[in-house]
Amino acid sequence: MNSFPFSDWIVAAIFVSFIAITVTGALIAALTKRIIRSVCGLAICSLGLAGLFYFLNSPFLALMEILIYIGAVCVTVIFGVMLTEPDEPKPEQHTRPYPVISPLIAIAIAGGVFLGIAWLSLSANWQAPASIVSEGSVKDIGIRLLTTYSVPFELISLVLLVAILGALVIARSGRTKE
Amino acid sequence: MIESIFKFFTTEPYWTLTRSILYLVGICIFVAANAAYLVWVERKGAGRFQRRPGPTESGPWGLLQPPADGIKLLAKQLMAPPGSDKILFWAAPLMVIAPPLVCLAAIPFGNNVLARDLNIGLLMVFSFGSINVMALMLGGWASRNKYAIISAARVVSQNVAYEIPMLLVVITIIMVTGTMNLQEIIVQQAGGFWNWNILRGIWDFSGGGWGHIGGNLLAPVTFLIFYICMLAETNRAPFDMAEAESELVAGAFTEYGGMGFGVFFMAEYANIVVGCALATILFLGGWQSGLGSGFGTLLTSWGVIGTVIGVGFFFAKMYFLIFSVVWIRWTFPRTQFYGLLNLSWKILIPISLFTLLLTSVLLKLPRLF
Known part of the structure; x- marks a missing residue:
């Protein structure tokens, strides 16, 4: 592997391009005015994240990122958008100017969070694991889910059950005979 | 030089x-x-x-x-209809053709004819396969066309409905084989055709002697469910609600012309290939000849020629399935949309849940005694 010429540069280029994809997707999601484009931005962002996971030797997480975030979350969001508003209205013309203070507060909070996380990640005493923690990872995740984390796992399934029951109740309420 | x-x-x-x-x-x-x-x-x-x-x-x-x-x-000239979302309109064909190309990288066509031997190849095929829905829906939405939007809405509800039984059925296979590596799943089905997953589920001879009861007594039904779901996921007749020619012009790709339309067609057939290849791998033994452990194994492990023979067997099985897809299209009329959703939610999902339960019981039962 390392005998390949410029392998360090290639690795760096791949890493940077995944980060670029992630950031571009996030920017599209945040900046565009059409909601369907921001969903696409979310999809691009998830793709970049999946690439980063794959780059960090956890293909299972990468594929789960694609399966859940692109295959399920984005599709559901677009489906919701399509059912509500097939013909998107023009963005409203603001007659009075935006208040100056609110974007400043938003930028301040976002910057504060970013600086805090950056400071934390730089100052914390991270310890690199002595060896690769898990090889297959799928098996380990399965075992962990059913032993160490079995209570949260079951609680999540309970939440999903409640959500399904709620959806059934809402969906059937119109059909009952008066 | x-x-x-x-x-x-x-x-x-x-x-x-x-x-x-x-x-x-x-x-x-x-x-x-x-x-x-x-x-x-x-x-x-x-x-x-x-x-x-x-x-x-x-x-x-x-x-x-x-x-x-x-x-x-x-x-042909490429044209986007006025009022459409140009970027998404042209991004949709790219998004629809890319996933099957990626999926094909994980599919082992032969003994060592495999682009990337992934431990979780099966998961990769399914996760990239799930992007297809989003691409078709974007294409339909960006066209700003009534037929395209109706078709896009149909695509989503259909694919979401059929993804569930398909994944449930595949989980039974994973439980029996114990791996998500596609090449390993094929290697496990070596020997006679009775060792293919479709029959091994009923009675397992692989242990030698008279064998023992397999992991999934309903394996042929499982195959049938997988095949039906594959037809529905690739939007093929009798489930071609998404591009019902006689009612929706051309469905989600009504507004596409020239190679934009061509790419959608290419993607549809590439998806059929991926689906049929997966059915071949999971149920019909992949590149194994199925002619018994002596002669059959010798045939496919004979150096380069063996590999070529194995690829031949793989393509023979895969193209037989693809031919049956064409056969079904021109034999059965299109179903009604309610019939389509009822089939999935009221018949296929309960049956596949039952096979899941049966498989887990049958796999655990021998350990109790």
């Missing part, structure tokens, strides 16, 4: 790169040629099923029809 260049690219470390590029080019060529000639098979088959000759004019048996169609599509 040429020999030294050849040697340069076929020895490590460059061989890994050369191999990847060869697979990339090979998969692209395969997808294009496959789509072109499956259209020919489809038209010829449709003709034969309706007692007419099908395409005959260009070339012998109309075999030059696909290149002619390709040139026609390439020469």
